[in-house]
Amino acid sequence: MQRGSYHIDVTDSQSKALLDAGRLHKIAADVLSHENVASAEISVALIDGETMRELNNRHLGHDYDTDVLSFLLDCEGPSEPSSNGPRGAGKTLDGEVLVSTDVATRAAVDFGWSVESEVILYLVHGLLHLVGYDDLTDDEKAIMRERERYHLSRWNLRPVYAESSELEGSDAFPAVDPTAPSFGVRG
Template identity: 35%
Template sequence: MTIEIANESGATVDTAAICDVARHALSEMGVNPLADLSILVVDSGYMAELNHRWMGSQGPTDVLAFPMDELSVGRGPSNDEEPVAETLLGDVVLCPEVAERQATAAGHSAADELHMLTVHGVLHILGYDHAEPDEAKKMFGLQKSLLDGWRRERTP
């Protein structure tokens, strides 16, 4: 699984940890190992532009997800099926400025907030949503489970 990350925000961000938590989430969700993901870290000005253009909302948001290929979330070939070709899952866009404000309000680190937002974006890429109460319960429960598992793996 290839995860490309570009930090265009000007902020100091642990891109290795962001890639690691994204890889963990994708792996735990059974995503085909030939799938690719792009992560872009941007400043609040650019995030506000994206949020306005694609979501019709004003101001910057914390994370946006842009899925690409619908077939890419497959768990790979089974039985006599043909192997699934490498495919692009999509783009997760993070804004560390917004993440830092949210982290302060929540009482945890900006890094923790970015890790959570990365998993949140990955779940959106995989088709999860939280518009309805049942969807939200499922998505946020899965998000917590994936983050907890990743943190356990990192703790010696």
């Protein structure tokens, strides 16, 4: 594990859920550290569904609310993923993670855990996209899920995924549009 220099700014512009920005900051730093990121400047924004829908439409042309969007603004370091180690190894990152608390609130009810836990899952997922993981193929999705479970377990959280529950047929977490990707799309 590499301890890097991380500047993480958590802003909360929504009113749906009472969330601990300090805890989210610690979790983000922990994920970056355990992915061996050398340094990072990360903005985390907790936003409502309407704002997420506007941003998703503006940046990706998707006119629906989604759970998380991540935008890698700059990355220095290895561009090829490590075959046997964290994909953030040695990287310097500048990025943004946007989390919809409206989607988190709906999904938390469906999956039987807290809104904060769902938000943490989205945060971890968005950060993993920034460090170089993707979920466009079944193999990549399995790797990403493994990393999500690893990071969440460090905070005593165990995610429930739709394909392993009665919500058969939907992808990882419900989005407003059933044709939407399971998680936000990395920009």
